Amino acid sequence: MPRPSSSSPSPSPSPSSGSSRYLSQDERLLIADRRREKVTIRAIAAELGRAPSTISREITRNSTPRTSTTRTSTPRTSTARAPKSSRGRDYRPYAAQARADARRPRPKTRKIHAHPRLREFIQTRLDLRWSPEQICHALLTDFPDPAEKVMRVAPETIYQAIYVQARGQLRRDLTTALRTGRARRKPRRQAQQRHPRFIEPMLMISERPAEAEDRAVPGHWEGDLIIGKNNGSAIGTLVERQTRYVMLLHLPTGRATERVRDALVQTIQTLPAHLTRSLTWDQGNEMSLHGQFTIATGVPVYFCDPHSPWQRGSNENTNGLLRQYFPKGTDLATHTRQHLDAVAAELNARPRKTLDWDTPAQRLHKLLTP
Structure with a gap:
């Protein structure tokens, strides 16, 4: 049958019998x-x-x-x-x-499963609790030669290998290597709101020096507690805003205000003076003795506004990472001082995108080296 001339209008396409996602x-x-x-x-x-x-x-x-x-x-x-x-x-x-x-035919062999060397590289770092983005940057660093293009993937490729292709026990093994430990993706939920627990006058975050806000000067810390089973145990967390360096407070006998104060004083006094400029905390009642802490250390405590956890963003992010080591609903009092130090060391040895892929330990070492 001859085609219509260019001056004749072409017929409109009939509806596709397949999915509208694909052209017919x-x-x-x-x-x-x-x-x-x-x-x-x-x-x-x-x-x-x-x-x-x-x-x-x-x-x-x-x-x-x-x-x-x-x-x-x-x-x-x-x-x-x-x-x-x-x-x-x-x-x-x-x-x-x-x-x-x-x-179009599916299923297709995914890149990670088709190349054992790539799979081993990724699995090794998942076992160290690296994020997919950190793994992909390490691939670029370790295999810069364009001829080794097979050793490069996008973070989404790793997520797809875990969430889409993995099944059964394999999925459980892989998802435990992710920081969230989730077996499927979920939308972010609104952070739990907190209410003021004491009336003693406080320095609010709006009064904190500008050098702390823009992270221009080291020594400004954010702190919080992660809570264990039935609110009966806790671990204190401290994060330095400029380097993201993490320190953990050992609270084996509970989170009473006196115990939190003593653990904070003991930890802060291990740092040089130029790394102890301020501490930012939420309005939890464990900090009701903040005045005594300031007198003992010379470090002022600034409090976030109610229901504003993002004002301690570095600490909130770190607490999320720590939940992979200390899951919710478990007794945190069983962890020893040595175990807390080992967890903090592992976190501080991870490369961070926000640090231009340096580690917090490397950044802190530069601050401590004359």
Whole structure:
């Protein structure tokens, strides 16, 4: 059957029998007709009800290399706006459909599972509780040669390998290596609100020096408690704002205000003076003796506004990381001082994106070295 001339309107595509996510054979026929008529990609997309990027990507991926026998002398007009990667290629709808059909079959072997060396690299660092983003940056650092492209993946590829492909016991083993320990992805939930627990006058975070807010000067700390089973045990956490260095407070006999005060004093006094400029805490009643702490150490305590945990963002993030070591609903009093020190050392040895992939231990060492 002869094709309609370029002056005749092309028939509208019939609805695809498959998923609307994929272009149909009729849609590809229309794209080919409109391309010969020098219609712009945006106009084609509007006619099909698709995104312009969908049409551009289709032409780029599924065009056929042009041979000398198929090359025409018709000049290309600027209105066609062909993607650069499709220059010197012809869009043939039946060949495009065949390419798309060949590309579609599932399941496909994922890159991580197809390359044992890559899988071992990722698994080793998951066992050390590295995040997928930290692992991907390490791959770029350890394998900079473009010839080793197989050793590069995106963070989402790692997440997909864990959340999508893993099943049964394998999924449980893999998800325990993630910081959240979740077997499936969940949207973020609003942080639990806290209420003021004491009336004693407080220095509010709005009074904190500007040097603490912009992290320009080291020595400003954020602190909090992570609570154990039935609110009966706790571990104190301290994070230095500039370096993200973590220190943990051992509270084996409970979180009474006197015990928290004594643990804070003992920990802060191990630091040099230039690294003890301030402490920021929430309004939990464990800090009701903050005045005595300040007298003993010379470190002022600034309190966050009610229901504002983001004002201690570094500490909140760290507490989330620590929950992989100290799960909710467990007795935190069973952990020894030595175990807390080992956990803090492991966290401080992790490279951080916010530190330009240095570790907190490296940054603190620079501050302590004359």
